[in-house]
Amino acid sequence: MVTAVAALSSVAVLAACGGGGGTGNAGGDGEAVYALSAEDTPNYVPLDLVEADFPGVDGSAPGFTSIPDPLVAAVDSPPGSGGSYTAMTPLWGTIPPTDGNAYFDAVNEAIGTTINFQISDGNTYGDKMAAVLASPRDVADWTTIPSWNVPPRFNDAVESIFADLTPLLAGDAIEAYPNLANIPTEAWQACSWNGKIYGLPMPVEVGLTDYALYRADLVADQALPTTPEELIEFAEANTGDGAWGANDLWAVATAMFGVLPSQPGWEVGDDGALVHRVETPEYRAALEWMTELYSSGAVHPDAVADNQGDAGTRFEGGQVVMTSTGLGYWHEALTRNRPANPDFDIDVLPLFGADGADPVIYKPKGAAMCSFLKQTEDEAQLTELLEVANFLAAPFGTEEFQLINYGVEGVHYDLGADGLPVATTQAQQEVQPSYIFLTGPPAVNAKPDLPDYVEKRSTWAAANAEFVTEPLFYGMNIAEPNQYASIGQPFADLEKDIVRGRASMADLDAAIETWRSAGGEELRTFYTEIYEGLESEGGSASS
The missing domain is CATH 3.40.190.10 (Periplasmic binding protein-like II)
Known part of the structure; x- marks a missing residue:
């Protein structure tokens, strides 16, 4: 079974191998705009809900050798308001059933919103994306685009198809969504085009991948x-x-x-x-x-x-x-x-x-993927989906993270003698990476079943953090x-x-x-x- 938590690092590998297009556009004065301004950059307000066994250093991923017991609640109640939306995401694995899927049903109930997934083969996702963007009426309410699948001239398409989230997330506005505010600045930069916030990030570790x-x-x-x-x-x-x-x-x-x-x-x-x-x-x-x-x-x-x-x-x-x-x-x-x-x-x-x-x-781009919300005149829909994104960005060690990555205890996993989730047969059919491709928390090195690996990788990454430098034009998407x-x-x-x-x-x-x-x-x-x-x-x- 490919669980969602296992897919996180796999996506980082794919990101490192992919190309990805960048964008820029002319501002109102005719000058090109490539980067978020200081006032439009979301505030970074880190959360410290669970103590790491190996703390991150200057952006290296913190390491965890166990799952907290009890788990921490990051969201008080289902954040959604009962809306129903479509979401287009890739998958490098067996596409799960969408009807009668207890995993999807449980997560949708927990978020208070119904997300109807349109899952496509990740190996041909770029072709699918190009076809969909060519016919904007077919674009889903929530669309994921890996960095290596960004099509040419996306700087034009993003403004005509997707919602500008800058007014809702810039500066201290993001603090209405604490888990999103916990996402580092470089991840938001990777999901900005034409000096505006359009994308919700899937953050990656900032060190050597x-x-x-x-x-x-x-x-x-x-x-x-x-x-x-x-x-x-x-x-x-x-x-x-x-x-x-x-x-x-x-x-x-x-x-x-x-x-x-x-x-x-x-x-x-x-x-x-x-x-x-x-x-x-x-x-x-x-x-x-x-x-x-x-x-x-x-x-x-x-x-x-x-x-x-x-x-x-x-x-x-x-x-x-x-x-x-x-x-x-x-x-x-x-x-x-x-x-x-x-x-x-x-x-x-x-x-x-x-x-x-x-x-x-x-330093690599701060996000492996970005997801985008389709333009709508109903701001309440955007707000609902941002509340859902805040749920999905709940960090490791929380009840929400556990649900998104493992499913429902007793249905999709049982706890072994060591307290670690053991996937059930039902999980193999239903739990595949899906919600994690919409947005996610900062990268962590959390493999409790491999504590020696966690120590080795976390120690190595922390020791190398001092050598990380930003290349020229870092944080800018340039076409x-x-x-x-x-x-x-x-x-x-x-x-x-x-x-x-x-x-x-x-x-x-x-x-x-x-x-x-x-x-x-x-x-x-x-x-x-x-x-x-x-x-x-x-x-x-x-x-």
Whole structure:
């Protein structure tokens, strides 16, 4: 069974892999508006309802090794006023029945509002979303859009289809919804367009979400690497007798060398001009390191063949010692393997930079998904749905969180001897991620059945919090001119060719020149104008 609480980290993995479109629009004075103003940003009022076993540090997710007993009530009574609404959400799993579903019935009763789900296959959700937005009358009352499924020109569509929530949530207005006010500022920034609040966030952890996991049970007596050079040596030392040191480690390389994220991918150079990621020495150094890793023979042949779909199978089967993936995979692999092999163990490599420098973690967007309320002249409907959203954003350790993520005790789960929910057969049919895709509380590391995992991941994330930095244009959704949408795509293929020895760094130089002439210089001008405008206004556009 895929429970809603298990899906939270899976969505973080998907978000890290997805692209996502950004938007911006012209304000009334003709100037483009890309960020929420200070007065329109919802106040952040953190809640402290349940004490964490491992407190979060500067945005790292707090860790919990047990479920509080008793649970805390975050909402006094059903907040809704009896309305009935449709909601369109994705799902990467078996779509549950909507009629006669005791889970949906119980949650709808608890929120005092009926949410009728229109659930679609997450793998084709982008196509579905594009078709729906092309016919606004078919848009649901409440629509979820993952960051990687935001369609082109969404800055125009959002204003014509969805409700502007700024008057209802800006500043201290959000304090009418305490659980929503508990959502960090960067999550609201990720769900704002054209300087207004349109989306309700599904927050994610602000630290590093992709890195290298290793089979701790297979290398228990080995010293762990602390430099890029030692990492290759570690991979080589664990290659032989039908096993290899690693799958592809590109995500690790980008973290070690501090490579800019691909979107929007700009920084201010030493001369004050904007520099794109593919032009930076960090990008080149990461490719050179990866080339050395591949040439060492320590990468599994299937990874060399770019067969990434079986990377997890190779890792869990012991064919490779290290794999680079979203950290949400960590607990999923433990859950799959420990029942049959109690000694199965995974840990995360220590984070380090190159040449003795500190590592650089670029802060990801603050929300993996945003959900939107359809425009209506009836403000009471918007208020009702915001009350429901406040219920859905109740944090871990509350009765509301338990209901949303596990269903009804005695129906969808029973409490085991350790006090943890054990899913029933009925839950396998009815409880699937649904409400969590409308909005949710701040990210937590709550896997009470895996206390060692919680300690390891929480401690690692907290230790790395000091290295988190905001990239240029953080918190802004910027729509690039459509004619330049695909000029960066060749680099994805070229990266693979270079590290596998099929292309050279000279090919990279040629590709950069082609990119510049194909629109890269125009993009530089586009972003420079935004940067200079923000600087002249005293905004914070730089990291």
